[in-house]
Amino acid sequence: MSQLDTLAAQIPQELRVKLMQHFGIAKEYEKNVETISITYYCLMYIANEALKHQKDKQFVSNVLDYLEATKRNNPNDDIIKSMTTGQTTIEELVTILVGETNEAEDDEYKNAEQLRSLMRKHYTVGGLTDVLSVFGPVKEDFLTLGKIAKSRAVAIFRDLKAGAGTGVPPAKPPEKQSPMKITPPSEIPSPVSHGHGASSSNAPFDTIARAQKLCRYAASALEHEDISTAVQNCEEVLELLRPYNNN
Template identity: 65%
Template sequence: MSVLDTLATQLPQELRVKLMQHFGIAKEYEKNPQTISIAYYCLMYIANEAFKFPKEKQFVSNVLDYLETTKRNNPHDDIIKSMATGQETIEELVTVLVEETNEAEGEEIKSPDQLRLLMRKHYTVGGLTDVLSVFGPVKEDFSTLGKIAKNRAVAIFRELKAGGGGGGGASSGMRPPESNTGANAPAISPSKPPAASAYPQMPQMPSANAAASYHDQSGGSKSVPFDVISQAQKLFRYANSALEHEDVATAMKNGEQALQLLRPYNNQF
């Protein structure tokens, strides 16, 4: 039994309906060393969701151990090392899967096997749009794609259960966000996300997630507990929201509280 299989058996009962599909997605992408980063972020999402249940600390700890081991075993994986690159990679993967499901939905006649494959792709799109939340608020386009994909997957499941396997049309299809389409969009296979080098990195201010995970990139930092990271992320998000409303005082207050949480774990502060 693999580590992911073991973790899946430990998934709390109240989270099984919501998170079991994300384990399935992670297991599929973990098979290929080139796509293990997708599994990594799926497990990060699972940890974030399980962390909302205080009594499940042991399960969260086990998932975090998996994340640390995966990061340690893949030191040169730029998608794992950079959350910005991770977000771009998963968004691009979702876009490609959506294009494939749109094409498949356009076929007038589908066999049961084709419907099952289409259903799995829809479930994957829905699950990956959930995973995007680990990087911050999910973009509206992708949030919409996820909802459509989940609804369509359920509809196909019911059709298969009823013995169907024929109809289908583009009316229920999805459209990828415009920012990721066009002749110049990088082509990738669903099982192989684009290499990190495909995304030139522009200088930018660190996001809340980047700031909270800074300890992983600094040689003089201590290991930061997951609950501290989570709280710091929330405070940075509150600060960002305050700035959007030009409330500098509130932004400074939340930012300072976040820094105060992180100072004990980084001797550079």
């Protein structure tokens, strides 16, 4: 049994559902010395959550010992040494994974193994956006990405339970719904001017870009019937654009 397996077995019962996913991500990235930093920050998140809930001081102490040992054994790892570099690295990884899930979602027919792989990748995106909280408040873009990824992972899990990808029709066919497409922050399109009205031309470039991004997030939220998030995004769009509405 690896040290991570030992730690996972010690996790307080009340936190198992919340944190076992993050142990799984940590273990996956521990396999490669070049990605041990991802494991490091996953364990930091786990320790923070356990401390926040004041659960099992011995468990927290053991996780902190693991972190110290990892740092000591990787003295030249710049990602571990610098929290700023760590945050940038995980944000970039999330963006890459989102691109991969979008590409996989484009395949209309997926077998069960492909669906399981896609589900795990969505769960990883969701878990890593949680981990970003160790660096401070998580950027809104990544909060949204994480929320959508978790929702999509649950949807795929239900599809698999219903027989998707096996060639056997589900007992109750799910409602036809287009797969979720997520727009990573680095892939948000630039605003395009259509020349309609003078008021739109008065809005700054970055304001229009921000409004477009929020509209896309609102649409994504509605795909999963997340009305609260959609309303919040739409209200932010109105707040952004109202000062430039001369009509």
